[in-house]
Amino acid sequence: MKNKSDKFARGKGDLIKVKKQKPKILVIHGPNLNLLGKREPDLYGEKTLETVHEELEKDSRRLGIEVEMFQSNHEGAIIDRIQEAGEGCAGLIINPAAFSHTSIAIRDALLCLDVPIVEVHISNIYKREPFRHRSLISDITTATLSGFGTEGYRMALRAMADMISESI
Template sequence: MAIKKNIKKQLEQRIESQKIIVIHGPNLNMLGAREPDKYGTVTLTDINKGLVKLGEKLGVIVDTFQSNHEGLIVDKIQDASLNYDGVIINPAAYTHTSIAVRDALLLLKVPIIEIHLSNIFKREPFRHKSMISDIATGTLCGFGHLGYYMALEAISSLLKK
C-alpha cells in the first residue's frame, strides 16, 4: 500500500514538474576523448548524469538526447515543441551550418538556451557566426561542461517566473 502511494506521488510530481530537453549535436558523444585540450575530459555521460541530478534539485525533469545526424536533431526539436517546457541545445558544428536546425527551433514557443563548451569567438573565424544565437533566449560559451549546469539553472529560473 505504501509503495503504491509513493509511486502515485512520484507520478503526480512528474506531471507537475517542468520538463527540459538537452540536445547534444554531432561528435559530442566523443567528449572526454576528442580534443580534450579544447573540450575537457568530462564525458557526455558524466554531463548528462549531472544534469539529471541538478534537475532533481531544481524541481525540473531533464531528458537528454545526442545525435550525429541533423534530421534526428530536427525531429527531436519538433518533438520538444509538444512535450517540453524548455530546450538547451549544443548544436556543435551545426551551429554554423544548419538552417534546418534553426528553422526547427523557430517552431518553439519555449525558452531556448544555446550552449558551447568552448568560446566560439576565440576559435577559427568560421566558428564565430552562429545560426542559432539570434533566436535563442540566451547563449553560453566558453565555460566547458559547467556551461550546461549554468544553462539548466538559467532556464529553470526563467520557467519559474
C-alpha cells in the same frame, strides 16, 4: 499537510489527488559530442557526455525539474527531436556543435518552438577559427553560453529553471 506540488480535482463526486508534473527541459547535443572526454580534451575537457548527463540529472532533481538528454550526429534526427519537443517541453538547451555554423534547417525547427531556448558551446567559439564565430541560431535563442566548458550546461539548466519558474 498538503504538498505544494499537489493539486486536487473533482471526479464523479470524489476529490482526486493529482500530482503536478515537473516541468521538462530537453537538452540536445549535436555532432561529435558523443566523443566528449576523448576528442580534443585540451579544448573540450576530459568529462564524458555520460558524466555531463549525471550532473544534469542531479541538478534537475535539486531544481525540481525533469531533464531529458538527446545526442545525435545526424542533422535530421536533431530536427525530428526539436519538432517532437513542442509537446510537453518547458524549455530547450541545445549545443548544436558544428551545426550551429551550417544548419538553417535546425534554425527553422527552433523557430517553431514557443519555449525558452539556451544555446551552449563548450569552447569559446569567438576564440577559434573565423568560420566558427557565427552561429545561425544565436539571434533566435533566449540566451547563449560559450566558453564555460561543460559547466555551461549546468549554468544553462539553472537559468532555464529560473526562466520557467517565472512563467508559471
